[in-house]
Amino acid sequence: MTKEKKNNQSLDKNERKKMINEKLAEQHSEAKVVRRIVFILTIVLFLLFAGLAGGGYFYIKNALLPVDETSKEEVTVEIPIGSTASGIGQILEDNGIIRDARVFKYYVKVKNEAGFMAGEYKLKPSMTLAEVIDAIKTGSVMQEVAFQITIPEGKQLTQIAQIIAEKTNREQKEVLKQLNDQEFLKTLMEKYPDVLTEKILDEQVKYPLEGYLFPATYPFYEEDPSLEEIVTAMLDKTRSVILEYIPLAEEKGLNVHELLTLSSLIEEEATESVDRAKISSVFYNRMETGMKLQTDPTVLYAHGEHKDRVYYKDLEIDSPYNTYQVYGLPPGPIANAGTMSIEAAINPADIDSLYFLATPTGTVLFSDTLEEHNRKKEEHITNQ
Template identity: 65%
Template sequence: MASEETKTKKDYMREKMIEQQQEAKVVRKIVLIISIVLFLVVAGTLTGGYFYIKGALQPVDPSSKKEKTVEIPIGSSVTGISQILEENGIIKDAKVFKYYVKFKNESGFMAGEYALTPAMTFPEIIESLKTGKLMEEVVFKITLPEGKQLKEIATIIAEKANLNSEEVLQQLNDKAFIEKMMQKYPNLLTEEILAENIKHPLEGYLFPATYPYYKEDPTLEEIVSVMLDKTEEVIEEYSGAMVEKEYTPHKLLTMASLIEEEATEKIERDQIASVFYNRIDVGMPLQTDPTVLYAKGEHKERVLYEDLEIDDPYNTYINTGLTPGPIANAGVSSIEAALNPADTDYLYFLAAPSGEVYFSKTLEEHNQLKAEHIN
């Protein structure tokens, strides 16, 4: 009896082992199938992307001899030129052409009328775009300094273009005008600029630079488009860093504007940025005076305690986090500081009348510096 029981147990164990081995084979087969499917999906996606880009790099129609007259306006950015070429059927994909130009570090494109064909290669198109036939003289220039608000920019534009400053500001805030610009620059001007508490949708979006104009009486749309082209071009340079920080153009320009308005010639902007980020991390309000002045809509040499109580979404003394939108335009140095703040423990900074800026980690240190440097 004992031997029969032992035999039965052995048979049972053998059957169990066989069953487990079969199950293991099934699991391995399932895993193998899933792995193959995933591999094929990824490979298919990569292959599809490769062939798409490879195709986009080729001429639209190698056998075509039909010339098309393509006009490249003065002041066009690489993005604008790429779009024009795609719209005219000279290239297949504007983005592929734009990144090809940047990868090859090509520049020096000139405005003009060009006779181009769908049979041209990228190098041939690029070479043609460097010849230029419109060598018009500059009629006037508009210079936008860093840290300027939209009201000030409207005045600058009006003076240079012989327009009425109030009418310029009114159009810059006009809903139909804004929506038209949003359609033209969908990656730059998003729905964020139309948020409920935004005072001026284009605030901070007109990049500080000098802009040449070649017509006596350009429209405001033509004037502003050149500025937005520049802003878009600058922002695109930081697209990778923006993805890492999960920043939209609106958020980046907002932070950069706060840094810009607090910056002096004697301070590293990345240190100011570190204070702002440190305060946000611990839930402290930013408490930056320029936001109070922006909320009040006026310029003052000194912010008073009574000013700090203004009930406004832009007042960073009573609201935590960033302002609803930019409070001025910001230059490259402030944009880079917003993306690459210094690594500090500072929570306070004090701008002395001399222009020097003093940083501190505690309120006690800050108050001591205030007593020493502020009369």
Template identity: 55%
Template sequence: MQQQNEAKKVRKAVLWVLSILFVLFVGLALGLYIYIHSALSPVDEENKKEIIVSVPTGSTVSTIAHMLEDKDLIKNATVFRYYAKFSNLNDFQAGNYEFTKAMSPEEMINRLQEGKVSNKATVKITVPEGRQLDEISTLISKETKFSKEEIEQKLDDKAFINNMKKKYPDLVTSEIDNAKIKHPLEGYLYPATYSFYKKDVSLEEILEAMIEKTNNVIAPYQPEIKKQKTTVHKILTMASLVEEEATDQTDRKKIASVFYNRLEKDMRLQTDPTVLYALGSHKDRVLYKDLEVDSPYNTYKVKGLTPGPIANAGKESIEAALSPEQTDYIYFLATESGEVIFTKTLEEHNKEKEKHITEERFQK
């Protein structure tokens, strides 16, 4: 009888313990479910403000999870990572994505898998052809938080320049160290539209993107540049002169031919844009008094190419500098209508000048 009572007590104790463990297990499971369910729900269903997230190529699920957590787009990076792993959702594509705090992790994962990248740039800068560094600095300052002075200082900063030399050795060479050069990176910021998706894009990233673009455009021409036994710096310099003299109606290869013909004959290039660059001014007319400016960029006084580019140049002008048309032209003249007249002798040139040049230039 006593043994039966003890057995009953043991069974009751075991049942009691099992009941407690079951309740604890159920409570733990319920708590874990609630925690995971909460972690996989939107951070703020009412907040639909778009946040740009840049996912680099080769990013792991763990990396992306922490990026989203850092931007407060998900509640828990670990839960996000395990959810993606156990759901076999890990084939994410690189790019710039728009997410909101109202989105669930599942929605974000689907977007990452489908590669639905953002087309909205936080910063967009358009740099036209034939623009000088001071003009480009103004364009950048209008679209960013950086001042014109800050941008110009960075472009002339030795540390930044040396960094670009290391990253783009085939483009940015020691030729830009010439003491006669006004700005080492003049002509190295390619004319194009640049879109940036990071909210806090740095000035270095903006400028490097423009230099990298120049590097990418020049790269296919490197074999021809070496074949001609010239340099990228000289090609960019010639291209800038062509770009500054060209109009919409001009054959750039003909302009390049005039410059090369003059160099071959040991004649001064005598191109007005170099005078304006030497003066550091932007104006429609060059006066005779302007031609007296003392500068290595003044091609009315100094023979040969300018020490470096006087502006950026587009692909068409770069190709003209590499492959000029074969002509006998020594002179050209741009009319007010935009037409460019090419001539072979000074006599022919002066006749055209009398027809098309107003008296304004002759003012002292």
């Protein structure tokens, strides 16, 4: 190899080495830039998160403070019967008593506050959120309650009409007549379109408002409220309760009318100690297998009278409510149902039973087969 060739090779090696070093330097420089960018982005994101968290914290902290600590103004605020936490929060915000209705809603939920009482209150913008909540929980209202109407669970419309009549010095017939008046019903349907649907006007429905007047105690602050005011208070409560369950009911394929109908069957079949969810499951299992519900309370409702025992001759009544003759749910509710029965209607137990039997002691026995059911019936009912 000549000297000239050696020099050229040496030159080539130096150039390659130089190029490699330059490339490494370039890559090192790029890596530094990337690391710098990542570092800056991390700092920015951290500051942004901290800012949002801090801002959220100070916003909530500020929302919990009185609207005006120095104010001596008293504001008259009315909390309607059946108001939800969201509704109460909005009323308080609109009246300048609290800063933020959403914060009120979540504060109530986190603190597990409940038992808010309807009525008219004298509240001040200088009150803390805790003071406001305490006031509407203890019922520090402006007016004294003139009277109360208590509607127990499992009551039928005729019984509710009698309770209203006794409390308001009216005749039961007069009350029942207005509760079934078509024009009156249409007015209510316009006011509660998400609860009162055309289903209540079906010609097979015995009483349109059956099952829609929620069981609760209703305070009234006037000596002689109109029947419309009384029914409106009850429907306000029904709406506030039932709206929470509508999405779950729809998942089960039930509309509002069907939900209240199924809930009423569970309510009428239940005893104090019974697991309503199991009764609900039996009804679902029967409908899914194409069986009739065959529940005695529907027969009694069709007859329009209460009996301690249903006989075979009673089952022959020709009525769309007689679930020994018709398939599926009856045309409408047969009584008003409480929250426990409504929840059971949308959350049935996971059992395969097709039969249940209420014993004279109040125990309810569940069976998967007719043979098993008849055996229990023979043991606990026939031989009694």
